[in-house]
Amino acid sequence: MGRNKVPIKRIADKTTRQVTFSKRRSGLIKKAYELSVLCDIDVALIMFSPSGKLSNFSRPRRIEDVLIRYLRYEEQEKKAEEQLKEQLKDRKDGVYSGVIPNKEHLISILEELKAQADKVTQASRL
The missing domain is CATH 1.10.287 (Helix Hairpins)
Known part of the structure; x- marks a missing residue:
């Protein structure tokens, strides 16, 4: 059995939104890492969580x-x-x-x- 398709719209509940962000953040960082390795490119990723916390990723150089x-x-x-x-x-x-x-x-x-x-x-x- 496959997964259900998640509708792309803003999640109303604040707690659910934060949990979803936390789970998807790691997947997005993994994709950015894979892209940088496979294509030998510089990647910089900057994100702010719903609570305002900064998350960033950079490879192979510093984000700056x-x-x-x-x-x-x-x-x-x-x-x-x-x-x-x-x-x-x-x-x-x-x-x-x-x-x-x-x-x-x-x-x-x-x-x-x-x-x-x-x-x-x-x-x-x-």
Whole structure:
């Protein structure tokens, strides 16, 4: 016999909600650990219980290191996006002026943009 499907909705009773959180927290941490090992990735997990208690998990780095990496990545992405927008605005090839360039010209622009995006991606991995 299988398990009954639990409806996904807020548990009304405070005690039951806390017990459910405690039981599921360990399962979630186990999944995060397995994902980090199987895929060789950095994982940071931050949770606050219904009572306000902090629970966190990080692997293989400290949680602070993963958060700093995230913030740096976010900054680099914003800078790269702004640079690409500026480059497109500065172009006189008609991309923003409403003139449709030929197919070969569009392909060369796309290849150039892809190369720049790849550079940003490689830089963010460091």
